[in-house]
Amino acid sequence: MPVVLEHLGKRFGDGAPVLDDVNANIGRGEFVALLGASGCGKSTLLNIIAGLEAPTSGALEVPSDGAAFMFQDAALFPWLTARENIELALKLRGVGKAERRAKAQELLELVHLGAAGDKRPHELSGGMRQRVSLARSLAQDRQLLLMDEPFAALDAITRDLLHDELERIWKETGRTIVFVTHNVREAVRLGQRVLLLSSRPGRVVQEWAVTEEHRTDAGLAGQLTGVITARLREEIRRHAK
Amino acid sequence: MPSNPTPVVEEKPVAESVETGSAEPREHVHAALTRTSTGNEDLRELESGLDSLQSDTVRKHRIDWTRILLPIAALVVLVLIWQFYVSLGLKRRDQVPGPLDVLNQMGVLWGEGKVQESVWTSLQRGIVGFVISVAIATPVGLLLAQVAPLRRAFGPLISGLQVLPSVAWVPAAIIWFGLTDATVYFVVFMGAIPSIINGLISGVDQIPPQYRRVGTVLGASRLQMALQVILPAALPGYLGGLKQGWAFSWRSLMAAEIIAVGGTIGFGLGSLLDQGRQLSDMAVVMAAILLILAVGILIELLVFGPIEKRLLRRRGLLAGSTR
Structure with missing residues (x-):
């Protein structure tokens, strides 16, 4: 297991926790999409996995040689x-x-x-x-590649192509990829597993497996997108006042 | 599968699909949710098409004559205004000489070899002083910019030194070093070094934080970070500091040469200027002032201008500027 997160928590200063009790196992060569609305601490979680920040509680296991990182802007x-x-x-x-x-x-x-x-x-x-x-x-x-919304700022045509491109490269290089996004379609398009993070505090609330069937069948993929979107909205609604 | 009769429905990607063997007759519609290309070659072609659509066509650079003609025209206009003012006869001719008088005087000085000697002496000192200043200021500036306690301690002092006119050091330098070249160089250093340091520090301050993050992620050591990331990223600001540093060293040099005359100090442009003042020869004074100005303009046009332009063009910062 290249990445194991156990009861991971992070808070900045005395503020409310950004991440709370995050648990996840990511296997070697796996492509995991980390999905969540704004403020769910996705980027913080990536920074922790990359070793750029330290968690305030919990334990994590990451490859000893660290991780490669790709940012939203190139x-x-x-x-x-x-x-x-x-x-x-x-x-x-x-x-x-x-x-x-x-x-x-x-x-x-x-x-x-x-x-x-x-x-x-x-x-x-x-x-x-x-x-x-x-x-x-x-x-x-590095075996582990962390991607922080790398295609968020691109136009839709380019993004669709880069999804194919990234999938191809992932298969060719056998990397383990953790891909952060707030785009449900993108998560379903790319991930083998989609982990949904709740917002404030961030926590893995549910996960879905995406099969090879979903890659070629738009109907099936659309259905899964709908299910995940509904669950995501439920999470967002919890914060309504 | 290729026998699929409906044209709007694409073929199922044969090479990539794991379940090519399944004879399921379901039609596969491609959308953004699924694979949209049909294999490596198709992807390469699509991307190359998109790349050429999205890249700017390269524009050729031609000589822009307005760049040369406009400054010359501006110069001619200024000289004409000067001549017009002189011909009004409001002031005595020996107090306000006309352009032709100054040109004649310049010819006389050239004949005596004074122009060549003074320009060479001053330029040589200016360049040597500037180069040494750069060699001292660059590592110091990097160190101050990168090490927070050092910067907090010495930052205000360096900024203060930049505000202090370096002429103020001339009397002290004369007392310490006498009328020697050391006096001139000391004053040049005190003028140039703080401003180069400040330029470098402000260049470092303006580096997008993302660059440092990338450096960290790529595993740069502290020294590698400074030399491979910070210094090149700060180059535009650093170059600004160098330009200002040169201006300060040239100014300080002139001030030093005007005040400290005699001893083993050679004959520079400042000395020429001072000589003109002592002889009350306004044409010599004007000639010296114009020579000092001309050297400054030439260095900007021939050295800093091209370097700065190249730097900005390579980084794509020139588009839309009035340079």
């Missing part, structure tokens, strides 16, 4: 080309110079950007930037 360095951005990730990992170049090209090919390596981030479209960002997080070569 967060590419504007002074480097697409290729150099990927090479920097390899360099900080301690990969030698000759190998860096080959590996970066390989990763660019993987995200179908083999010809755009010498472009700078501002010359790339939002979808291309996000693919470079994906390649960069793959360059970190």
Whole structure:
């Protein structure tokens, strides 16, 4: 089990807890979608798994070499080309110079950007930037890949394509992916399991399995989306005054 | 499955589906909820089409003549106004010389070799002083920007030093170092170093926090973070600091040269200016002022301008600016 969360809790200062009693097991090579409305502490949970923040209670087990991280905005360095951005990730990992170049090209090919390596981030479209960002997080070569709403800011056409792209890359690389989103459709489209987090405090309230059937049958997927949306709304309604 | 007669319904992806063997006759409608492409090649083609739709076409850069002609026109207008004012005869000619008088004087000074000597002396000092200032200010600035207690302790002092006119150091420097080059360099350092440090610090302050997070996630050590992330990210602000640092060192240099004359101090532009004042020769004074200005403009046009433009263009920050 690459990731085990046990009774995890987090509060900032004396405020109300952001996360409370979060329990989850994520298996090796699994694709888990973490779904929740705003304020459910999704990002905080990711930061904790990534080791960027410490939990205030509970225990967690994560891979010892840490996790790769992909952000909502591509967060590419504007002074480097697409290729150099990927090479920097390899360099900080301690990969030698000759190998860096080959590996970066390989990763660019993987995200179908083999010809755009010498472009700078501002010359790339939002979808291309996000693919470079994906390649960069793959360059970190960690088994666990954490994604914090990476497609939230993209247009619908690009997002649909990137869903296919991410699924393909996940299958090719065998990574364990924890994908945070507030989009029910996205969660159903990508996750093998969808975990629903409640809001204030965040807690895993229910989970659904998404089968290969759902990948090809829109009717079935739509049905599941409806069920999850209803449950999510129920959670949101609890906060009505 | 390819025998499916309805055109609006797409084929089931053959390669990727796990259950290709199942002979279920149900029609598979593709929506955003399911796979929308039919395999790697299809995906590659779709993406490449979208990429070319969404990327800007590259525009070619041509020489923009207004960039050259407009400043020259502005200069001509200013000289004409000057000439017009002089020809009104409101002031004595030896107090307010006209453009031609100054040009003549410049020719005379050139003939004597004074222009070449003073420009070379000052420029050499300015550049050497500036380069040493950069070498000192950069590590100090990075350290102050990255280490909070150091910054809290020394930040106000550095800002204060930047406000203090470096001319104020001339008397002290003369007492300490006498009329030597050391005096000139000391004053240049006191002018340039604080402003380069401040430029670098403000450049670091303006770095989006996301960059540091990325650096941390990618596993950068403290030194790697400073050199691979912070310094390049702060480059626009740093360059601004360098420009200001050069301006300060050039100004301080002139001030020092005007005040500290004689001894082993060579003959710079400031010395030329002071010589003109002592001889009450307004044409020499004006010629020296124009030379000091010209060197400043040339350095901006030939050194800082191109570097800054290249930096901004590479980062995509030039679009819509009036540069």
